Amino acid sequence: MARILITEDDITIRSAVEVILADNGFETVSATNCAQAVERFDGCDVCLLDLMLPGGSGFDVLKKIRESSNMPVIIISCMDNNSDIAKGLDMGADDYVTKPFSGQVLVSRINALLRRSSGFESGIPSGLTATEQRLYSYFTLNKGRVLTREQLLAHMWDSKGEFVSDNTLSVAINRIRSKLTGKGRIVTVKGVGYKWDD
Numbered sequence: 001m002a003r004i005l006i007t008e009d010d011i012t013i014r015s016a017v018e019v020i021l022a023d024n025g026f027e028t029v030s031a032t033n034c035a036q037a038v039e040r041f042d043g044c045d046v047c048l049l050d051l052m053l054p055g056g057s058g059f060d061v062l063k064k065i066r067e068s069s070n071m072p073v074i075i076i077s078c079m080d081n082n083s084d085i086a087k088g089l090d091m092g093a094d095d096y097v098t099k100p101f102s103g104q105v106l107v108s109r110i111n112a113l114l115r116r117s118s119g120f121e122s123g124i125p126s127g128l129t130a131t132e133q134r135l136y137s138y139f140t141l142n143k144g145r146v147l148t149r150e151q152l153l154a155h156m157w158d159s160k161g162e163f164v165s166d167n168t169l170s171v172a173i174n175r176i177r178s179k180l181t182g183k184g185r186i187v188t189v190k191g192v193g194y195k196w197d198d
Contacts, residue, residue: 002114003027005044007037007061008076009054013099017048020103026110037061044071045117046110049093051077051084059091066092072113072130076101089168094131125179132176139176139186139196148193 004021008014009032018028029044031037034056041047047065051058062073072095075088080098088096095109117130128136138155139147153169173194177186184198 001025001027002045002110003029003043004110005029005031005037005041005047007031007048007053007058008050009033009052016103017106020107021110024107034058034061038064041065041069041071046113047071047073048106048110049073049075051075051079051088059087062088062091062093066129070117070127070129070133072110072117074106074109074113076106086168089131090171092129092131094129125176125181127179128176132172132179135172136176139194140184143184143196143198146189146193146195152194 004026006014006017006021006028008017008030014030014032018030021028029040031040033054037047037049037053038061041061049058049061053061058075058077062075065071065073073093074095074097075093076097076099077084078099085096094113097106097109113130116134125136134155135152138152149169173186180186184196187195187197189195
């Protein structure tokens with residue numbers, strides 16, 4: 001049974017999400033402020049992260065999580081401007097859901113991230129987030145083939161263009177490059193895109 005950390009200080013929203021997840025077979029752990037979220041994420045499989053939390057910002061929590069964990073993180077927030085979405089993804093979040101949201105869609109996104117994070121072969125470099133793993137796998141499956149930015153974005157976020165900035169893709173690629181140790185490289189093909197080179 002997957003354990004989901006819910007960081008949410010609004011008791012009505014938190015209770016509703018707890019019920020939805022329990023009904024779908026998940027175990028839940030709750031945190032109502034930044035300190036609790038940092039204390040309780042260890043041992044969880046996915047984090048649902050609110051950006052507006054007492055004691056700081058969800059971005060602060062995300063930074064602490066990424067210092068030691070690659071667990072999938074879904075930001076859930078009423079803040080829907082592109083700069084906040086891009087910032088969250090650039091900092092290592094795997095998805096971004098704006099309030100109000102559908103419980104069914106949330107469960108589907110959690111399941112998708114769990115599949116991605118558990119389905120990768122041991123040859124993937126350590127330290128990659130679930131999104132970086134997915135991008136890395138896509139490159140290696142298409143080695144030698146030039147992939148356009150549009151193809152990469154569509155693959156990473158299933159064509160949800162509103163959650164993606166050009167900068168986000170660049171950050172993800174640069175992070176993968178910095179974590180590669182003798183496992184090939186991502187080559188920039190000027191004016192076209194990128195390709196994997198062993």
